[in-house]
Amino acid sequence: HTALSIDAGRHSVLLRDLSGTEQWMSYDRLVIATGAESRAPKLQGLGLPGVFPLRWVPDSIAVREFIEQYKPERAVIVGGGYIGLEMVDAFLLRGLAVTIVDHNPTLLKTVEAPLGERIAEELTGHGVKVVTQADVQRIERHGAGLHVVGRGVSLEADLVLVGVGVAPSVDLAIAAGIETGVRGAIRVNRLMETNLPNIYAAGDCVETWHRILQRPTYLPLGTTAHKQGRVAGENAVTEGEPRLFEGSLGTQVVQILGLVVTRTGLLTEEARQAGCDPLTVGYATWDHKVYYPGATTMQIRLTADRHTGKLLGGQILGRRGAEISKRVDILATALFHGMSVEALNDLDLSYTPPLSSP
Amino acid sequence: HTALSIDAGRHSVLLRDLSGTEQWMSYDRLVIATGAESRAPKLQGLGLPGVFPLRWVPDSIAVREFIEQYKPERAVIVGGGYIGLEMVDAFLLRGLAVTIVDHNPTLLKTVEAPLGERIAEELTGHGVKVVTQADVQRIERHGAGLHVVGRGVSLEADLVLVGVGVAPSVDLAIAAGIETGVRGAIRVNRLMETNLPNIYAAGDCVETWHRILQRPTYLPLGTTAHKQGRVAGENAVTEGEPRLFEGSLGTQVVQILGLVVTRTGLLTEEARQAGCDPLTVGYATWDHKVYYPGATTMQIRLTADRHTGKLLGGQILGRRGAEISKRVDILATALFHGMSVEALNDLDLSYTPPLSSP
Numbered sequence: 001h002t003a004l005s006i007d008a009g010r011h012s013v014l015l016r017d018l019s020g021t022e023q024w025m026s027y028d029r030l031v032i033a034t035g036a037e038s039r040a041p042k043l044q045g046l047g048l049p050g051v052f053p054l055r056w057v058p059d060s061i062a063v064r065e066f067i068e069q070y071k072p073e074r075a076v077i078v079g080g081g082y083i084g085l086e087m088v089d090a091f092l093l094r095g096l097a098v099t100i101v102d103h104n105p106t107l108l109k110t111v112e113a114p115l116g117e118r119i120a121e122e123l124t125g126h127g128v129k130v131v132t133q134a135d136v137q138r139i140e141r142h143g144a145g146l147h148v149v150g151r152g153v154s155l156e157a158d159l160v161l162v163g164v165g166v167a168p169s170v171d172l173a174i175a176a177g178i179e180t181g182v183r184g185a186i187r188v189n190r191l192m193e194t195n196l197p198n199i200y201a202a203g204d205c206v207e208t209w210h211r212i213l214q215r216p217t218y219l220p221l222g223t224t225a226h227k228q229g230r231v232a233g234e235n236a237v238t239e240g241e242p243r244l245f246e247g248s249l250g251t252q253v254v255q256i257l258g259l260v261v262t263r264t265g266l267l268t269e270e271a272r273q274a275g276c277d278p279l280t281v282g283y284a285t286w287d288h289k290v291y292y293p294g295a296t297t298m299q300i301r302l303t304a305d306r307h308t309g310k311l312l313g314g315q316i317l318g319r320r321g322a323e324i325s326k327r328v329d330i331l332a333t334a335l336f337h338g339m340s341v342e343a344l345n346d347l348d349l350s351y352t353p354p355l356s357s358p
Numbered sequence: 359h360t361a362l363s364i365d366a367g368r369h370s371v372l373l374r375d376l377s378g379t380e381q382w383m384s385y386d387r388l389v390i391a392t393g394a395e396s397r398a399p400k401l402q403g404l405g406l407p408g409v410f411p412l413r414w415v416p417d418s419i420a421v422r423e424f425i426e427q428y429k430p431e432r433a434v435i436v437g438g439g440y441i442g443l444e445m446v447d448a449f450l451l452r453g454l455a456v457t458i459v460d461h462n463p464t465l466l467k468t469v470e471a472p473l474g475e476r477i478a479e480e481l482t483g484h485g486v487k488v489v490t491q492a493d494v495q496r497i498e499r500h501g502a503g504l505h506v507v508g509r510g511v512s513l514e515a516d517l518v519l520v521g522v523g524v525a526p527s528v529d530l531a532i533a534a535g536i537e538t539g540v541r542g543a544i545r546v547n548r549l550m551e552t553n554l555p556n557i558y559a560a561g562d563c564v565e566t567w568h569r570i571l572q573r574p575t576y577l578p579l580g581t582t583a584h585k586q587g588r589v590a591g592e593n594a595v596t597e598g599e600p601r602l603f604e605g606s607l608g609t610q611v612v613q614i615l616g617l618v619v620t621r622t623g624l625l626t627e628e629a630r631q632a633g634c635d636p637l638t639v640g641y642a643t644w645d646h647k648v649y650y651p652g653a654t655t656m657q658i659r660l661t662a663d664r665h666t667g668k669l670l671g672g673q674i675l676g677r678r679g680a681e682i683s684k685r686v687d688i689l690a691t692a693l694f695h696g697m698s699v700e701a702l703n704d705l706d707l708s709y710t711p712p713l714s715s716p
Contacts, residue, residue: 211706223709223716230703246704253708262708325714326684329707333691336705345588346604347694348569349687350611350620351581356683358581 006030006176008196029198029236032173032186033229036166036204036220041078043150043162045139050146051160054083063161067094072158075099076148078136079163080107085119085256087161088128092257099129101136101153110252111263114282115299115317122259131155166220168205182207183218190244192232200236202228211247212265212312212335213274224248251332253325260324264332265313268303277306287322289353296322302331302341309340323355364388364534366554387556387594390531390544391587394524394562394578399436401508401520403497408504409518412441421519425452430516433457434506436494437521438465443477443614445519446486450615457487459494459511468610469621472640473657473675480617489513524578526563540565541576548602550590558594560586569605570623570670570693571632582606609690611683618682622690623671626661635664645680647711654680660689660699667698681713 001015004022012024038055040046046053050072052063066072075091077084080102091098100107100123106116107123107130120130134152139160141147148155168185170178179195181187186206188194194201204220206228231245253262271278282301289295298318304311314331318324334344351358359373362380370382396413398404404411408430410421424430433449435442438460449456458465458481464474465481465488478488492510497518499505506513526543528536537553539545544559546552548567552559561583565574589603611620629636640659647653656676662669672689676682692702709716 221709223707226716227704227706246701247706249706251706251708253710253713255710255712260713264706264708321679323681323684325708325710326681326688329705330684330687330691332706332708333688333695337691337695343604346585347687348585348605348607348609348622348690349581350609350622350683350690351579352611352613352683354613355611355618358584 003172006032006172006178006199008176008199011198027198029200031229031232031236032178032194032199032201032205033203033225033232034169034172034205037169039165039167041162041164043078043136043138045146046162048139048141048146050158051139051162053162053164054087055164055166063159066159067096070158073097074145074157075159075161076101076146076155076157077161077163078148080104080130080132081110081163082108082252082254084161084163085254088123088126089255089257091159091161092126092128096159097127097129099131099155099157101131101134101148101155103133103135105133107132108254108261110267111261111315111317112267112280112282112301115261115301115315118299118317119256119259119261122257126257166204168218168220170205173201173205182216185218187216190247191235191242192228192245193235200232202232209245209247211249217248217250219248219250221248221250221252223251246336249332249335251328253328255320258320259317260320260322261315261317262325262328263313263315264328265311265335266303267313267315271303271305271312276312278303278312279306286357287318287324288355289357292353294354298322298324298327304341309342311335311339311341311344361530364390364530364536364557366534366557369556385556387558389587389590389594390536390552390557390559390563391561391583391590392527392530392563395527397523397525399494399520399522401436401494401496403504404520406497406499406504408516409497409520411520411522412445413522413524421517424517425454428516431455432503432515433517433519434459434504434513434515435519435521436506438462438474438488438490439468439521440466440610440612442519442521443612446481446484447613447615449517449519450484450486454517455485455487457489457513457515459489459492459506459513461491461493463491465490466612466619468625469619469673469675470625470638470640470659473619473659473673476657476675477614477617477619480615484615524562526576526578528563531559531563540574543576545574548605549593549600550586550603551593558590560590567603567605569607575606575608577606577608579606579608579610581609604694607690607693609686611686613678616678617675618678618680619673619675620683620686621671621673622686623669623693624661625671625673629661629663629670634670636661636670637664644715645676646713647715650711652712656680656682656685662699667700669693669697669699669702 004014075096077100106113137150146157179187186201203225207216208219210217251264268280280303286295296319301315303313362372374380433454435458464471495508504515537545544564562578566577568575609622626638638661644653654677659673661671
């Protein structure tokens with residue numbers, strides 16, 4: 001069924017089934033979880049054969065079928081975010097020559113420049129061409145292939161993957177009189193209630209309470225959607241003590257070839273904009289005791305507030321297998337409890353030479 | 359220099375250097391860090407050639423030299439604790455046929471039976487013979503080799519490694535009038551002060567404050583020694599706000615062939631003995647999204663108090679590379695803050711399909 005409209009006064013939703021039949025369904029409580037939709041970048045040639053967005057499963061199937069049918073040799077990826085970086089791996093596995101183009105000075109702007117530079121090194125080491133500070137303006141047909149053109153970029157390609165942004169899907173909610181807030185997402189309180197009685201909302205369509213900033217943000221992430229959905233669902237079906245959404249720290253991780261890159265909390269500039277006085281220290285260290293075979297280096301960046309001493313955020317980059325993802329989760333758990341950097345020393349963490357340091 | 363005695367009244371320590379010269383050295387503050395010593399098990403034949411303990415570096419060198427010189431083919435390990443299990447790996451790498459013998463019903467009694475059983479499966483899968491509920495009573499010469507004999511055990515061997523216990527090294531402290539407590543370890547408060555003024559102690563020679571039990575225990579672990587040493591050192595040299603040792607959770611991890619086994623907090627029985635009303639739930643789950651290649655299963659056991667809902671402990675067993683060690687550290691950080699099991703759902707942990715689940 002597709003939800004066509006919400007009549008909050010009559011506590012009803014108009015649904016249409018696959019045969020086209022419409023009917024009103026009444027509710028006691030309603031949870032809106034309409035998610036987000038793709039927002040295509042402003043560049044010409046998006047409709048050309050061989051040019052693909054990637055957000056939905058059908059997009060990925062289309063890319064795979066194109067590869068199998070036309071055997072492209074050169075792929076250009078426009079956008080150095082999570083999806084673009086993950087697709088590098090997929091294209092290399094298919095034997096394509098890959099170029100990744102980004103308009104920022106370093107890749108993956110969700111982490112700071114020193115980590116972005118290490119990502120570029122990793123890609124280059126796998127034969128990937130990395131083009132930064134380039135604005136792709138259009139994609140053109142060029143003989144049997146494609147031409148990716150813009151400021152600082154001119155590339156031949158057989159296949160172009162274009163990173164797309166997301167925006168909350170809120171038409172249904174707005175038509176029902178539900179208010180929106182940050183980035184046009186549905187405004188919710190920490191009970192995941194909208195402004196209309198008995199209507200909850202959760203996931204990529206809503207604002208996300210940020211635990212450190214203590215204000216709503218827009219952070220459409222899978223884990224956040226899970227937690228918000230659980231809170232909305234519990235509150236919708238329970239009459240007892242309401243459950244609060246405890247907030248997001250923006251914890252994120254991505255695997256890029258042999259690297260894992262992760263962050264939680266605020267970057268330095270985000271902390272500054274939030275009125276903190278951040279100090280960020282970056283350093284490299286071994287993932288485990290170097291006398292035990294197989295030790296690799298990690299890059300760690302910790303951000304704290306100079307005045308309060310409180311941890312504000314952390315970023316870690318290291319080799320796959322070095323438990324990078326769960327290392328940041330220790331920081332995320334510390335951030336959840338507002339720990340100071342000094343107090344991190346007091347945690348009783350596991351230690352064995354092949355896996356860690358005391 | 360070797361410390362021969364402490365004269366607390368004169369604030370001096372008697373030292374002897376390598377040439378045998380003795381002299382008194384005065385102190386303002388003293389930190390005792392004499393560590394622990396091996397305690398050999400009660401069994402006959404420990405002095406036979408080919409029978410080795412393993413606690414110190416010279417022990418390991420002796421084992422290696424014996425292997426290189428005599429090319430033993432059959433190793434028997436007496437004791438299924440951390441050292442014994444780690445040595446299985448080392449002996450297999452050297453090409454020896456390995457048998458491990460333990461007197462408990464399952465291996466590695468620092469975790470509960472279902473995990474010990476999985477460890478035995480892993481060892482068996484690597485061709486190791488596992489003998490449990492056996493009491494080794496003596497080791498005898500037997501032709502050119504050795505014979506390991508006891509209740510439930512009769513094994514031929516060319517090399518026998520005997521697990522040894524540890525006991526705090528406290529002779530120096532006791533002679534100086536310093537009090538001891540749990541398991542004969544030096545009694546300290548949470549400032550790491552002994553009963554004598556200006557004398558601190560830290561590491562394997564002292565009692566360890568347990569954060570959940572809220573009482574001293576004896577838990578000689580490397581990470582604990584680090585933290586206690588830092589607290590003792592800071593308090594010994596600083597006149598300002600004293601630093602408290604925040605306590606141990608008994609967090610431990612060991613790598614056994616392709617497995618990682620880890621725990622933090624209390625086991626079910628430990629929680630019961632501490633007056634809690636524990637409920638332990640064990641389950642198996644994937645380390646990451648199963649649609650992404652390479653997913654492996656983990657065994658997780660969580661223990662909580664039925665009345666308070668508070669997390670009391672966790673045990674995890676999984677494949678190397680599945681970030682097992684740092685997963686338990688999330689639980690250790692949660693335990694540090696006295697979180698309830700329910701509240702674990704609120705943590706904002708990292709998620710990406712190749713490494714985790716939302």
